[in-house]
Amino acid sequence: MKGNEAIGEGAVRAGCRYFFGYPITPQSELTHYLARRLPEVGGLYLQAESEVASINMVYGASGAGARVMTSSSGPGISLMQEGLSFLAGAELPCVVVNMMRGGPGLGNIAPSQADYFQATKGGGHGDYRLIVLAPNSVQEILDLTGKAFELADYYRNPVMVMADGIMAQMMEPVELKNEAQAEIQAKPWAASGMIDHPGSKRIINSCFVIPEEMEAVNIRLKEKYTQILFNEQDSEGYLLEDAEIVLVAFGTVSRICRAVVEKARQLGIPAGLFRPVTLWPFPAEELKRTTGKAKCFLSVEMNMGQMVEDIQLAISGKAPVYHYGRLGGMVPVARDVLQEVQKLYSGGVVK
Amino acid sequence: MKKVFKRPGILKDVPFHYCPGCTHGVAHRLVAEVIEELGIRDTAIGVAPVGCSVFAMDYFEIDMFQASHGRAPAVATGIKRVLPDRVVFTYQGDGDLAAIGTGEFVHAATRGERITAVFINNAIYGMTGGQMAPTTIMGQVTKTTPFGRDREINGFPIRVCEMLAPLEGTAYLARVAVHTPKAIIQAKKFIKRAFEVQLEGLGFSLVEVLSTCPTNWGLSPLEAVKWLEEKMVPYYPLGEYKSPAGGVINA
Numbered sequence: 233m234k235g236n237e238a239i240g241e242g243a244v245r246a247g248c249r250y251f252f253g254y255p256i257t258p259q260s261e262l263t264h265y266l267a268r269r270l271p272e273v274g275g276l277y278l279q280a281e282s283e284v285a286s287i288n289m290v291y292g293a294s295g296a297g298a299r300v301m302t303s304s305s306g307p308g309i310s311l312m313q314e315g316l317s318f319l320a321g322a323e324l325p326c327v328v329v330n331m332m333r334g335g336p337g338l339g340n341i342a343p344s345q346a347d348y349f350q351a352t353k354g355g356g357h358g359d360y361r362l363i364v365l366a367p368n369s370v371q372e373i374l375d376l377t378g379k380a381f382e383l384a385d386y387y388r389n390p391v392m393v394m395a396d397g398i399m400a401q402m403m404e405p406v407e408l409k410n411e412a413q414a415e416i417q418a419k420p421w422a423a424s425g426m427i428d429h430p431g432s433k434r435i436i437n438s439c440f441v442i443p444e445e446m447e448a449v450n451i452r453l454k455e456k457y458t459q460i461l462f463n464e465q466d467s468e469g470y471l472l473e474d475a476e477i478v479l480v481a482f483g484t485v486s487r488i489c490r491a492v493v494e495k496a497r498q499l500g501i502p503a504g505l506f507r508p509v510t511l512w513p514f515p516a517e518e519l520k521r522t523t524g525k526a527k528c529f530l531s532v533e534m535n536m537g538q539m540v541e542d543i544q545l546a547i548s549g550k551a552p553v554y555h556y557g558r559l560g561g562m563v564p565v566a567r568d569v570l571q572e573v574q575k576l577y578s579g580g581v582v583k
Numbered sequence: 584m585k586k587v588f589k590r591p592g593i594l595k596d597v598p599f600h601y602c603p604g605c606t607h608g609v610a611h612r613l614v615a616e617v618i619e620e621l622g623i624r625d626t627a628i629g630v631a632p633v634g635c636s637v638f639a640m641d642y643f644e645i646d647m648f649q650a651s652h653g654r655a656p657a658v659a660t661g662i663k664r665v666l667p668d669r670v671v672f673t674y675q676g677d678g679d680l681a682a683i684g685t686g687e688f689v690h691a692a693t694r695g696e697r698i699t700a701v702f703i704n705n706a707i708y709g710m711t712g713g714q715m716a717p718t719t720i721m722g723q724v725t726k727t728t729p730f731g732r733d734r735e736i737n738g739f740p741i742r743v744c745e746m747l748a749p750l751e752g753t754a755y756l757a758r759v760a761v762h763t764p765k766a767i768i769q770a771k772k773f774i775k776r777a778f779e780v781q782l783e784g785l786g787f788s789l790v791e792v793l794s795t796c797p798t799n800w801g802l803s804p805l806e807a808v809k810w811l812e813e814k815m816v817p818y819y820p821l822g823e824y825k826s827p828a829g830g831v832i833n834a
Contacts, residue, residue, distance in 0.1 A: 250661075250664065250665060252661065276664055278660075278664060280657065280690070281686050281687070281689075281690035282686055284654065284657075284686070284687075285654070285657040285660075285686060285687055285690065286657075288650065288651065288654035288657035288658050288661070288687070289657045289658070289660050289661035289664075290661060291648075291650070291651075291654075291657075291658050291661060292630075292648065292650075292657065292658035292659060292660060292661025292662040292663075292665075293661035293662065293664065293665045294661070295648055295658075295661075295662065296628075296661065296662045296665040296666050296669075297665070298665040300661070300665075314651055315651065315654070318650075318651050322649075423628060423646035423647065423648060424628075424646065424666055424669070425625060425626045425627065425628055425645075425646050425666065425669045426624065426625045426626075426645060426646055427625035427626050430625070433643075433644055433645055433646055433647065434646050434647075435640050435641075435646070435647045435648070435649065436647070436648040436649065437640060437647075437648075437649040438649065439637055439640075439649050
């Protein structure tokens with residue numbers, strides 16, 4: 233199955249029945265898949281006139297109580313930022329997929345991880361957070377898409393699944409677990425018409441004109457984000473126990489780095505890999521535990537080093553953090569990353 | 584004593600925040616009366632815009648959504664597609680619908696979304712303090728057209744009903760005003776028709792309501808009513824522009 237298709241199937245199996253989106257590469261196959269698949273299960277695929285419209289259709293559908301999603305890539309995700317802020321403010325669940333591409337500007341359609349800041353540090357206006365998941369295999373795309381809907385509903389918050397053109401286009405075998413009906417909890421806040429909740433009106437809203445009221449909402453949101461920060465950090469470690477050089481990478485790059493770690497070990501270099509699965513919350517607690525033997529960290533990304541500060545914050549200055557990145561849609565090659573690891577190892581940083 | 588005239592139960596019994604002489608209150612009341620008379624309170628869902636009438640979400644005692652600026656038709660689309668048996672309407676000002684939300688209302692209309700848009704045209708931005716709107720008429724003085732709307736700088740106003748009429752997805756389009764008792768009676772009739780068209784599943788319906796904004800027009804309420812009649816109505820002719828029965832301009 234292709235990565236893009238796995239997201240679609242994962243969504244359908246998670247009980248998502250509505251998709252609103254606008255064409256953009258490299259997420260196209262996801263929309264092609266859902267345009268055929270959703271009607272089979274009584275759902276709806278609707279092509280909007282823009283990403284601005286599609287995220288607001290998501291807002292309406294979510295507020296009406298539906299499991300709903302949209303997907304796009306960099307430029308389109310930028311257009312959705314206003315809507316994401318409103319969804320977060322009105323505490324509406326939804327899943328948004330970003331198949332990242334080279335930027336800034338129109339950039340290109342090649343793989344990139346340059347939207348890390350946008351996804352994890354805000355993107356839209358106001359004080360809010362997105363839960364951000366970064367799968368690194370087609371199987372994990374399928375599984376995390378399902379999990380994204382669970383998290384969105386549980387926390388009443390938008391969840392972003394972030395990958396890139398490689399993950400989107402890559403084909404891998406997947407295990408489709410039983411197609412049991414996803415259990416969707418009742419939504420006692422949905423504004424689906426008073427026929428569903430006689431006598432009391434409901435409002436889907438992020439407008440609080442009185443500062444005291446807005447602050448109370450902000451405080452409630454902060455408590456929610458704190459809870460997410462404690463409960464939802466997720467990561468994977470590879471040969472970290474005795475690692476003196478810890479590579480940190482997510483998504484596509486984490487696969488390349490795994491190969492690098494294996495090769496480094498063959499050369500006698502004690503390297504390990506730490507892979508954040510959640511980008512927000514960043515798995516700082518788990519990363520902190522790797523600082524025992526680590527003499528340095530190497531953040532390998534397809535951007536200018538956007539994750540570096542999160543690593544630095546997590547390890548509180550216990551070791552230096554280096555960065556190796558390819559930009560503009562270029563993908564790091566294992567040989568080059570290995571060279572970087574060797575350089576650090578022989579350069580006296582580790583010894 | 585028999586009560587022959589009362590506030591519709593759908594309108595919350597609080598003083599509205601609207602300025603003296605503003606006709607948002609009349610438009611609210613007409614929508615509320617129509618919802619009550621059609622017996623659709625339990626299935627009605629409204630979408631309030633950004634602008635003076637954002638507080639419609641508090642005033643209408645039905646389920647309401649607050650949408651971001653201009654996006655109400657997209658939000659309404661999401662609601663209606665999930666809940667096709669609900670009666671979904673947007674309540675939008677001219678800046679909201681005809682400027683920042685141009686893409687959303689045109690495409691909701693051409694898709695034939697079975698929603699109803701109540702479009703308040705008062706030829707100005709109210710809440711932000713009286714700037715030029717897409718519907719500001721030629722020569723009209725606003726805070727951002729201090730020498731009057733000038734074609735060389737600002738171009739021309741948008742006539743929304745005329746613009747939507749050729750789109751096949753639109754089923755009902757009408758322009759009304761709420762500045763005289765006669766106009767109000769006709770306005771209610773057409774607003775009701777717009778909701779009925781949605782109930783019949785015929786397509787997109789929109790009623791443009793010519794409204795006053797005495798505060799930002801710099802006029803007394805009475806002068807504002809006169810200005811609407813003399814300046815706005817000639818540029819924005821009243822009547823049904825499209826209806827399932829066949830539209831008649833200047834009805």
